[in-house]
Amino acid sequence: MSRPVLDVSDLTKIYGTGEATVHALRGVSMLVERGDYVAVMGSSGSGKSTLMNILGALDGPSAGTYRLDGVDVSRLADRQLALARNRLIGFVFQAFNLIPRTSAVANVELPLAYAGVRPRQRRERAMAALETVGLADRARHEPNQLSGGQQQRVAVARALVTEPALLLADEPTGNLDTRSTADVLEVFDRLSAASRTIVLITHEPEVGDRAKRLVRLVDGRIVTDVRQSPLDRIPVGARPGRHSR
Amino acid sequence: MSFFEVVRFALRGLSANKLRSALTMLGILIGVAAVILLVAVGNGSAQAINQRIEALGTNTVTVMSAGRGGATSTALTTTIADALIDPTLAPDVASVSPVVSAAATLTHEGTDHDVSQFVGTTPSWFASSNTPVGTGAGFTADDEAQGRRVVVLGRTAAEELFPGTDPLDKQVTVGGALFTVVGVLAEKSSTGFQDANDTAIAPLSAVRQVLTGYGALTSILVQARSPDRVDAVQSQVATILNQRLDVPAGATTPYRIQNASQLLATQTETADTFTTLLGAVAAISLLVGGIGITNIMLVTVTERTREIGIRKALGAPRRVILTQFLIEATLLSVLGGALGVAAALIGSSFSIVGVKPVIVPSSVGLALGVSIAIGLFFGGLPAGRAARLRPIDALRYE
Numbered sequence: 001m002s003r004p005v006l007d008v009s010d011l012t013k014i015y016g017t018g019e020a021t022v023h024a025l026r027g028v029s030m031l032v033e034r035g036d037y038v039a040v041m042g043s044s045g046s047g048k049s050t051l052m053n054i055l056g057a058l059d060g061p062s063a064g065t066y067r068l069d070g071v072d073v074s075r076l077a078d079r080q081l082a083l084a085r086n087r088l089i090g091f092v093f094q095a096f097n098l099i100p101r102t103s104a105v106a107n108v109e110l111p112l113a114y115a116g117v118r119p120r121q122r123r124e125r126a127m128a129a130l131e132t133v134g135l136a137d138r139a140r141h142e143p144n145q146l147s148g149g150q151q152q153r154v155a156v157a158r159a160l161v162t163e164p165a166l167l168l169a170d171e172p173t174g175n176l177d178t179r180s181t182a183d184v185l186e187v188f189d190r191l192s193a194a195s196r197t198i199v200l201i202t203h204e205p206e207v208g209d210r211a212k213r214l215v216r217l218v219d220g221r222i223v224t225d226v227r228q229s230p231l232d233r234i235p236v237g238a239r240p241g242r243h244s245r
Numbered sequence: 246m247s248f249f250e251v252v253r254f255a256l257r258g259l260s261a262n263k264l265r266s267a268l269t270m271l272g273i274l275i276g277v278a279a280v281i282l283l284v285a286v287g288n289g290s291a292q293a294i295n296q297r298i299e300a301l302g303t304n305t306v307t308v309m310s311a312g313r314g315g316a317t318s319t320a321l322t323t324t325i326a327d328a329l330i331d332p333t334l335a336p337d338v339a340s341v342s343p344v345v346s347a348a349a350t351l352t353h354e355g356t357d358h359d360v361s362q363f364v365g366t367t368p369s370w371f372a373s374s375n376t377p378v379g380t381g382a383g384f385t386a387d388d389e390a391q392g393r394r395v396v397v398l399g400r401t402a403a404e405e406l407f408p409g410t411d412p413l414d415k416q417v418t419v420g421g422a423l424f425t426v427v428g429v430l431a432e433k434s435s436t437g438f439q440d441a442n443d444t445a446i447a448p449l450s451a452v453r454q455v456l457t458g459y460g461a462l463t464s465i466l467v468q469a470r471s472p473d474r475v476d477a478v479q480s481q482v483a484t485i486l487n488q489r490l491d492v493p494a495g496a497t498t499p500y501r502i503q504n505a506s507q508l509l510a511t512q513t514e515t516a517d518t519f520t521t522l523l524g525a526v527a528a529i530s531l532l533v534g535g536i537g538i539t540n541i542m543l544v545t546v547t548e549r550t551r552e553i554g555i556r557k558a559l560g561a562p563r564r565v566i567l568t569q570f571l572i573e574a575t576l577l578s579v580l581g582g583a584l585g586v587a588a589a590l591i592g593s594s595f596s597i598v599g600v601k602p603v604i605v606p607s608s609v610g611l612a613l614g615v616s617i618a619i620g621l622f623f624g625g626l627p628a629g630r631a632a633r634l635r636p637i638d639a640l641r642y643e
Contacts, residue, residue: 086560101261
């Protein structure tokens, strides 16, 4: 067995001090193998967003260790942390977070630019990533010219363009209508079928049902961890989609 | 990531917000242009005042009799005036012009005009007193020697006596004698209560014959070789006069010497006052301009904190973000500053509230330097702070 992509043990996160102390995470441990598709579910305030931010190296834990592809992220300095975010993690936000007034392809190119990829190669890989999410024909559009679903697919393309070890998505369908949700989920299904490692958080059951593994978080602790379909098979919800050729 | 790439990012960042970039540059432009122009206007008016003072003649001393005119032994005479031209005792004296003057009434074809100063002197007076002849000519040494009755009129006197006609070669009656008008003085700016243009100048010999008689001179105008030799001339003249007039050492002199360097001192004082005033005005406009730049830079970076968060989440190192924002700030302040200098240069070619601005080079450097420094500091500082934030805090920043 290869080493796990994600190895979290006894993670805690405490916000504030004194009376206002909030225990967002009370010791979370989990392993995610390569090629897995994990959905983390939980009600609002269960700590799932906090967990996601720590997994994405956007925030640091109060205690506990976090190994990403064998690297102890909690020990990294700012410079290596930037490198880890760039090479190891692709992050998809609920609010899309595309750079405004910048074309879709330029947005997708951004992580490659920070990785030091040459402009020509960058453009090719960005176009390929846009192709994967079915938006190659919208490459020149700016974010405000795209629908929410399209923006989120651009964000997914941006997250996977560096071919990261781990794709993280923080409620990727939270701001989308049913139709766009289906589009985005289809992209995730196909990425999982291509044996990408995906961890997403959601509070929508139909999103959680499609993952290979479902983790429920209550009050900062994992309460259930259910495998819904085998690691080496395509996820249950996946079916030939409109974008596959 | 190469520096060139970061520059391209910065350019893209600027062009993505064209209006804001333009407004920022406008703020810097106005700040820089205001400072340069204000200083230029002040400098221009200071120079105008200098020129006006110089018009009085700054390289002369005037010798006047201090007595009441009774004692003939101490009166200033042409002999004493001639004695002042002495290459050994007074090497710094350039020329000596004896002067008599009296109030007189000029008449031409029934038109009367009173001049307070009908001056009789030698031709060197025109140069010494900084009173050039405008039209026609001054009288010559020959005119003076022959006692010819010719006169050069001041601008006001000429206009009063010859309204709308050319006064040259016309005749005016002064004290019962006819004087031929040979020239009209150039317009002279008045500094006192008297109209400096209301005068008439004639040869010394003619005026003595007709008006004042052969008594004492009113004054002697002595010109120094250069403005900084005026003090030397004053002491040389005093030495000769003491000797000629037999003034015992320590006694009060029967004459007074008026020194144009007193005017020079006044001029220097005026210039100093102006410099102080301008310094204050420039400092205030620089401060106001600086606050404007600070304001827009802070707003720009704060507004983009979220973008900085996104970039950090995508793996941008702190250094790259900081460099990008520093380049953006540099471009804005350098471009805005350069445009401000250009605007000031264009503006200085027009006369502003009657003053012709004269650019002070150091004000250009100062205005440009301060605005670029402020732009860099207040563009770089918040960008550095935002780049140090954890991505999640930058992303949540409202």
